[in-house]
Amino acid sequence: MRDTPDASSSSSKGNSPQSDQQSPTATSRRALLEGAGSTVGTTAAVQALGSATADAADSAMTAPARTAIRLTVNGVSHSVEVEDRWTLVELLRDQLDLTGTKIGCDRSECGACTVLMNGQPVYACSQLAVWADGADVQTVEGLAHNGRLSPLQQAFIDHNAPQCGFCTPGQLMTATALLNTVPRPDAAQVQQALVGNLCRCSNYNAIVEAVVAAGAQQGGAV
Ligand code: FES
Ligand code: FES
Secondary structure (H helix, E strand, C coil), X not given: CCCCCCHHHHHXXXXXXXXXXXXXXXXXXXXXXXXXXXXXXXXXXHHHHHHHHXXXXXXXXXXXXXXXXXXXXXXXXXXXXXXXXXXXXXXHHHXXXXXXXXXXXXXXXXXXXXXXXXXXXXEHHHCEHHHHCCCEEECHHHCCECCXXXXXXXXXXXXXXXXXXXXXXXXXXXXXXXXXXXXXXXHHHHHHHXXXXXXXXXXXXXXHHHXXXXXXHHCCCC
């Protein structure tokens, strides 16, 4: 009986190490597999590089822009780097620890955040910090001197102007600006000046009385 090579014998031969070395077909398969492995490795490296590049691009796109500014707050000079999106009240409260300035509405409605910028009352929630570059800012912390309250602050106490007190820093700063320009305001002038400072305790009469009294006592020297 003739010994005829069949598929199984051919397969068995092809799986031997020796036949691998000799068979062009087997060599091609190894080369192919090695090549494929190399390709997979290269692809992974390219993907990793691409991912890192994308991450860098993403972070470059999402990192907020920053600007170095200089400003004077309550007589103290500050050089700070601020994010361009920060408001002045965020700079004051979160970076300079001047938390006397309050945030009520955070959208130009209540006046709780009022500070003086170059002598003018402004809503610090609606001023970008970068706009304060070079400015002279005064907050409620800058009213007292050598541990003594300003006459206006004392008048607020004497007339029970603060109730919960949340609006008080803003009221004081707006009233300070008024007394700096109108030394002895009457009640109508005070009401007009404080129209942008809301008091949720509705203690308006006492606030107006305090400002009028401070002007009458000090002649505007607040
Ligand atoms: S917090 Fe700025 S106006 Fe209300
Ligand atoms: S005292 Fe309470 S909001 Fe004015």
